[in-house]
Amino acid sequence: VYKMYATDFMYDKHCLSDFGMIICDFDGKSGTESVSAGSQLTFNLVKPLGQNKWNNYSSSYSEYLTSNPFQICKNPCKASSQEELELTAHDISEISRWLNRKQFCKFKILQDDYIDIYFKGSFNINQINIGGKCYGLELTLTTNRPYGFLEPVTYSIVTNAKNETISLYDQSDEIGYIYPDMTIRCLESGNLKIQNSIEDDRNFYLANVESGEIITLHGEEQIIESNRSSHNIYDDFNFKFPRICNTYENKNNVLTFSIPIECTLTYSPIRKVGI
Numbered sequence: 001v002y003k004m005y006a007t008d009f010m011y012d013k014h015c016l017s018d019f020g021m022i023i024c025d026f027d028g029k030s031g032t033e034s035v036s037a038g039s040q041l042t043f044n045l046v047k048p049l050g051q052n053k054w055n056n057y058s059s060s061y062s063e064y065l066t067s068n069p070f071q072i073c074k075n076p077c078k079a080s081s082q083e084e085l086e087l088t089a090h091d092i093s094e095i096s097r098w099l100n101r102k103q104f105c106k107f108k109i110l111q112d113d114y115i116d117i118y119f120k121g122s123f124n125i126n127q128i129n130i131g132g133k134c135y136g137l138e139l140t141l142t143t144n145r146p147y148g149f150l151e152p153v154t155y156s157i158v159t160n161a162k163n164e165t166i167s168l169y170d171q172s173d174e175i176g177y178i179y180p181d182m183t184i185r186c187l188e189s190g191n192l193k194i195q196n197s198i199e200d201d202r203n204f205y206l207a208n209v210e211s212g213e214i215i216t217l218h219g220e221e222q223i224i225e226s227n228r229s230s231h232n233i234y235d236d237f238n239f240k241f242p243r244i245c246n247t248y249e250n251k252n253n254v255l256t257f258s259i260p261i262e263c264t265l266t267y268s269p270i271r272k273v274g275i
Helices: 089-099
Strands: 009-011 021-024 041-046 054-059 070-074 103-111 117-132 131-145 148-150 153-158 162-169 177-179 179-186 190-195 203-209 214-218 223-226 245-248 254-259 261-267
Touching: 070 223, 089 131, 245 254
Parallel strands: none
Antiparallel strands: 009 103, 021 070, 041 054, 070 131, 103 117, 117 131, 117 148, 153 261, 162 254, 177 245, 179 214, 179 261, 190 203, 190 254, 214 223
């Protein structure tokens, strides 16, 4: 359960305060409210004949994350009169163009507990009119996921020998895996294999890399690229992209690289929090 006590937020690289506005509460009511924290699972259960146990054959998230409506107004500390608190047609148009979009953009609550967490979403907007004049807007954020993310975490990896290992601790709240972005500079020619101890039966494999070749992996998009145009990577790749994983008992990813490499690995850990 979370109620927004912040006065500012960031959306697509701009802050609410950039527009001279703050988060506010027009009705002044207080009390406890129930806030969706997303992560609502739907279980497909089947009961075998003659048994009193239902088996879970599959499960998936049934909800994306949405915020309770919250309100914004002009910052009263910067207004010298009641008239200056009114939202003009230009003000409303400017805010609507910023927040009410058909694509999902990065949203962050500018509050200590949430400063490293972001969501991807867009807003629906209603006007708050008093005496026939608009003094605020009511916003509802709809996101494209049932959870938020930590700001991207980047690891710089260097190995100096064949089959050298490094350890990465997965910070994600979600049990499972995330495909990271990786830029790998091969320091030796040969076959590049990357193995993760958590799923040691599933390996990344790319044959015939050259010393100095740079392999770029776009994890979410499942795209692999090489800076060597002569390397037909799709003939040499097994199409198993590296993953950062965790189980309930184990978050330690021990990665083994078959040849010496220099690598930058970036991913955004999942955070199961409400808005």
